[in-house]
Amino acid sequence: MTSKPAVILNVNDDVASRYVTSRVLGLAGFRVMEAGSGHEALVLTDEHTDLVILDVRLPDISGLEVCRRLKTAPRTHNVLVLHLSAQAVGPGDRAQGLEHGADGYLVAPVDPEELVAQVHALLRLRKAEREVRALSQEVEHQRRLLELAISSAADPIVLYDGAGRVLFANAALYAARGSHAVHGTGLTPREMLAKDPALTPYVQYVEAALRTGQVQRGSITLSSDQGPRHFDFVVSPAVGPDGRVLAVMTSSRDVTEHRSAEEFREQFIGMLGHDLRNPLNALSMSAQQLQRRGGLDERQSNLTGRILTSAERMDRMIRQLLDFARARLGGGIPVMRAPGDLFDVVRRSVEELRASHPGRLVHLEMLGDGRGDWDADRLEQALGNLLANALKYSPTDSLVSVHAEGGPKGAVLRVHNLGVPIPPEELPHVFSVWRRGRKSRPEDGSAGGLGLGLYIASQIIRGHGGDVDVTSSAASGTTFTVRLPR
Structure with missing residues (x-):
């Protein structure tokens, strides 16, 4: 589908000159209309006219005045105007024409190729202007939609620029805090902190996001007109191609009731x-x-x-x-450290397991040095929970392996069993509270627990400054790995 030819109005009171110009433009593929006076030009020009080639010296109205009226009228202000004059040819004339709003100025007689090239250049300029205008309108539309969405959001949202100054805070933030809200437009986090010291952890996370460009998550308790409120918040930085933080958005969720x-x-x-x-x-x-x-x-x-x-x-x-x-x-299970041998704890746990499950095969391997400062009772409890879990979720005729190794920096414990693997979607949650495997084998009344064993084991290990993780697959079985620093 070919585009329509550009519409050009050729305005000149000299019939011969007007004919020559119209002929050149017509051969170049433009649709040309003609006018012999300023009043006629004002009548014929409308929003469909792309370009007016306008003589400066007209018998009724000056071409300069015609240009001014075209550029100020709402219907024709986007029309391009190219002055073409054989009489007003001085530098001052050209300057005056351009000051009245003309987009170009040529002195007659003009070479046909130059005229056509000038017209094409102006039309390209007009096309680019229209594209920029359309893009600007779309950007403005999207900005308004974004602002409306943020303003209407049920959770408090704040936008900061790259320097950390508040650009916008939605109505939900002011509703959540009432008269205690301090997020004024243009304020920095430090200026807000001076008004409300309780914002300290929040401000620290915002500054960390501005400094590192990484997402930050935290919780805070703040005053409001309804009393203390608890919020979980996320600080999300927008990072440019050069790695600089251009903006930061924080969103909060009121978790007081929960x-x-x-x-x-x-x-x-x-x-x-x-x-x-x-x-x-x-x-x-x-x-x-x-x-x-x-x-x-x-x-x-x-x-x-x-x-x-x-x-x-x-x-x-x-x-x-x-x-x-x-x-x-209480912030975690209390741990009371004392000098001892971790291997003694492991040995007692395995012996107790063998005594209470005489039909099960439990292999124990210990390497290195297990001496250190440990809470022996708590570690025995944690290891007992891991061993009980290994027995519960493995066949009665399968082997459960326990490996303990002590090195210069700490100790590593591994409890391995063969059985139905933990589904991949459940692996991230095995140490959460109230979690139990979907397929367990009741053994000596061990089934039917509360789903707290692995959670408590992880808390005890964390209390020692260590960590625990799990891997599970049908080929290699399930292995819980505990790392304990000395």
Whole structure:
């Protein structure tokens, strides 16, 4: 599909000159209209006219005045004007023509090739201007849409420039903090901090994003007209091709209600675990006294043994609940270090496992030196949880391997089992609370736990300054690896 030829209005009171110019332009492929006066030019020019070739000396109105009117009228202000004059040929005439709004000025007679080339150049300029105008309008439209979206967002959002000054803060931020809001346009984080010192952690993350160009995440508690509110926030920098941070956006989420519910649940769990201890101890002591007294028939003896087994299982659950409550409410499970040998802890854990599961194969290998400062009881608890998990999720006739190695900088423990692998989508969550594998094999009442064992083990290891991870596949089995610094 070919484009329409450009529409040119040729204005000249000299019929011969007008004919020659129109003939040249027509042969060049333009659609040419003609006018012999200024008034006629003003009538014929409309929004569809691309270019007006305008003589300066017209019999009724000066070409300069015609140009001025065309450029100021809303319907024709985008029309190109090229002055073509055989009389006003001095430098002052050309300057005056351009000052009145003309886009070009030629002195007649003009070479036909130069005329056509000048017209093409002006039309290219007009096309580029239109493209720039359309692009600017689209950019402005997109900017307004973005501003509307941010303004309407339910969560607080703040935009900063590359120097850290506030460009925009949406209504949700002011609604969240009310009269306590300090995010004024043009303020730097430090200036906001001077107004509200509680913003310190938030400001530190914003400055880190400006400095490093990396996304930052954090939490903060701030005052509002509704009282203290808890927020989780993300600081997202926009980095240019040269690596400089051009802008930063922060988005916050009010987690006050969620955190309050979570704290209540954890406090309730801690109180529940503590209060269950007394009746459970009474139940266990009663069953033990019955066994020591003797005289029980086989059925009574089985029932008493079942009571003790269930009580021991409940006691483990209660200990896990209390450890969970300590970890969540007290900033982690407390660790009391003392000089000792980690290998003794590993050996006791494996021997206890072999004694309670006589039919299982457990291989132990220890290399190097296990001496250091450890919380032996807590590490035995963590290793016991890992071993119990390995038994629970592996076939009864398969081998469970435990490898311990001590080096100059620390120790590494590995617990390996063969069984159904952990699905890849579950691997990032195995150390989370309330997580249990979907396929476990009940063994001696070990199934049916709370899903806290691996979480507590990870917290104990973290309390020692170490870390734990897991790999799992059908070919190589599942391996939990613990790294403990000395």
